[in-house]
Amino acid sequence: MSSGSRVLFCKSLLSSIPSLPAAYRFNSLASSSSASASRVFKMSADSSSTSSPSDTSASSAIDFLSLCHRLKTTKRAGWVKRGIQDPESIGDHMYRMGLMALISSDMPGVNRDKCIKMAIVHDIAEAIVGDITPSDGVPKEEKSRREQEALDHMCKLLGGGPRAKEIHELWREYEEASSEEAKVVKDFDKVEMILQALEYETDQGRNLEEFFQSTAGKFQTDVGKAWAAEIASRRKTKE
Amino acid sequence: MSSGSRVLFCKSLLSSIPSLPAAYRFNSLASSSSASASRVFKMSADSSSTSSPSDTSASSAIDFLSLCHRLKTTKRAGWVKRGIQDPESIGDHMYRMGLMALISSDMPGVNRDKCIKMAIVHDIAEAIVGDITPSDGVPKEEKSRREQEALDHMCKLLGGGPRAKEIHELWREYEEASSEEAKVVKDFDKVEMILQALEYETDQGRNLEEFFQSTAGKFQTDVGKAWAAEIASRRKTKE
Numbered sequence: 466m467s468s469g470s471r472v473l474f475c476k477s478l479l480s481s482i483p484s485l486p487a488a489y490r491f492n493s494l495a496s497s498s499s500a501s502a503s504r505v506f507k508m509s510a511d512s513s514s515t516s517s518p519s520d521t522s523a524s525s526a527i528d529f530l531s532l533c534h535r536l537k538t539t540k541r542a543g544w545v546k547r548g549i550q551d552p553e554s555i556g557d558h559m560y561r562m563g564l565m566a567l568i569s570s571d572m573p574g575v576n577r578d579k580c581i582k583m584a585i586v587h588d589i590a591e592a593i594v595g596d597i598t599p600s601d602g603v604p605k606e607e608k609s610r611r612e613q614e615a616l617d618h619m620c621k622l623l624g625g626g627p628r629a630k631e632i633h634e635l636w637r638e639y640e641e642a643s644s645e646e647a648k649v650v651k652d653f654d655k656v657e658m659i660l661q662a663l664e665y666e667t668d669q670g671r672n673l674e675e676f677f678q679s680t681a682g683k684f685q686t687d688v689g690k691a692w693a694a695e696i697a698s699r700r701k702t703k704e
Numbered sequence: 705m706s707s708g709s710r711v712l713f714c715k716s717l718l719s720s721i722p723s724l725p726a727a728y729r730f731n732s733l734a735s736s737s738s739a740s741a742s743r744v745f746k747m748s749a750d751s752s753s754t755s756s757p758s759d760t761s762a763s764s765a766i767d768f769l770s771l772c773h774r775l776k777t778t779k780r781a782g783w784v785k786r787g788i789q790d791p792e793s794i795g796d797h798m799y800r801m802g803l804m805a806l807i808s809s810d811m812p813g814v815n816r817d818k819c820i821k822m823a824i825v826h827d828i829a830e831a832i833v834g835d836i837t838p839s840d841g842v843p844k845e846e847k848s849r850r851e852q853e854a855l856d857h858m859c860k861l862l863g864g865g866p867r868a869k870e871i872h873e874l875w876r877e878y879e880e881a882s883s884e885e886a887k888v889v890k891d892f893d894k895v896e897m898i899l900q901a902l903e904y905e906t907d908q909g910r911n912l913e914e915f916f917q918s919t920a921g922k923f924q925t926d927v928g929k930a931w932a933a934e935i936a937s938r939r940k941t942k943e
Contacts, residue, residue, distance in 0.1 A: 487765075493915075498922060505840055509868055522809070522930070523930040523931050523933065523934040524934055525711070526804075526807055526808075527899065527931060527934045527935060527938070528846070528932075529803075529807060529902070530800060530803065530804065530807075530899060531899070533800060533803055534800075536794040536796075536800075536898075537792050537800065551777070553776050553793075554792075554793070554795075554796055556795065557775075557776040557793055557794045557795045557796060557799070558797040560775070560795040560796070560799040560802070560824065561769060561772060561773075561775075561776065561778070561795065562768065562799060563799070563802060563824045564768075564772055564824060564828075565769065566764075567821060567824065567825070567867070567870075567871070568765055568768060568862060568867045568871075569867075570761070570867075578817040578820075578821075578871065581817075581820060581824075582806060582817075582820065582891075584807070585799065585802045585803060585806065585824075585934070591921070622760040625806060628806070628807045628808075628809075631806075632806070632807075636723075658737065660766065660773075661773075662774050662832050664770070691761070691762040692762050692765055692766060694762065695763055695765075695766045696766060699766070
């Protein structure tokens with residue numbers, strides 16, 4: 466959510482992961498359910514030490530998925546900071562981005578299945594570092610460094626095999642906007658945000674103009690431009 | 705969430721969709737943000753009537769995605785009915801199921817990309833019919849009929865093209881458990897639920913034994929059995 470923003474995190478979860486770099490212990494907020502993730506992770510560490518190779522694989526999967534629980538419980542900070550009631554989770558946002566990729570038309574040089582995977586992966590490091598916003602005062606490079614480190618940790622947790630490599634590659638491509646799929650998914654990130662902004666405006670009687678201004682003129686793909694224009698048109702009709 | 709349960713819905717949204725069959729107007733609850741979806745849909749109806757063919761495609765996409773907003777705002781009824789605080793949305797649930805498919809190992813005869821798509825589609829009809837639970841007293845056949853009708857409507861909203869057909873086929877295969885992918889995703893549905901149940905038990909000090917009992921012995925795939933066993937083992941360690 467580069468043009469929007471987000472928050473939170475997970476002090477007790479982080480302190481429960483022995484191998485997690487100290488850099489993660491930045492100025493953050495502990496969310497209400499961090500104790501849960503922490504304990505589930507500890508249980509995993511206990512059980513994996515006595516399990517067979519196939520159990521270890523299941524153990525890695527459940528470790529990874531338990532950590533990803535944070536993506537359900539962490540609310541998008543752009544909405545939290547503006548007092549939106551019952552704001553969406555990071556998972557909710559990535560979910561609808563996945564649907565966007567699913568329903569998008571064929572595009573030359575774009576692998577749609579890869580777009581769907583990139584959509585559900587692109588914010589995954591926020592399960593550890595939280596939703597860092599411009600107002601948090603963290604430079605872009607430092608934000609990227611923390612997310613890279615978190616992603617490395619999550620891939621390690623997953624066992625480092627082909628799935629970890631795929632997730633890492635999807636995330637890196639998105640961060641660097643280094644593929645056609647990344648450009649499309651970056652546009653979906655903004656489209657999803659302004660559609661959600663319009664829905665909050667309509668439902669909660671708010672003015673969220675800044676989200677529209679921050680994305681205006683920044684769409685790079687035909688699909689992103691067309692969908693953003695459609696949303697802007699509906700917003701205008703509403704006025 | 706066949707073995708668990710869910711709720712809600714969306715009277716004013718339904719009444720705002722002229723072509724929606726009367727059967728949807730069943731005994732349901734209006735959620736707090738239904739007015740939003742209703743108004744966004746109405747705006748769409750206005751704007752599409754004057755748009756060019758390419759705009760219509762964007763209009764269909766935004767109509768569909770606006771309806772899918774309900775998947776973010778509707779909480780899973782199994783948790784709501786048991787008084788879980790800040791329960792996950794239907795979108796959150798499908799999101800982590802998408803991750804499950806993403807990280808799963810290769811399986812003979814199983815297309816993993818298709819599993820990911822099926823995971824994010826399988827509960828999509830709940831955007832209209834809500835999360836119907838066994839305690840709602842709706843027979844299984846009637847629940848399936850309502851969801852089928854809702855799915856048909858959503859596919860029509862999407863314009864009926866190849867994407868609509870794909871979504872319909874993914875949903876039908878899941879409902880009928882008629883493919884290897886459907887069997888895997890049905891297991892992920894249960895695994896995701898019991899992992900979430902364990903997380904709520906740990907975090908909110910609740911006993912959610914019924915969710916574990918309702919799924920015990922019902923996993924059909926190796927991955928489902930292994931992951932469910934891992935979760936059960938962690939739950940036992942916790943006691």
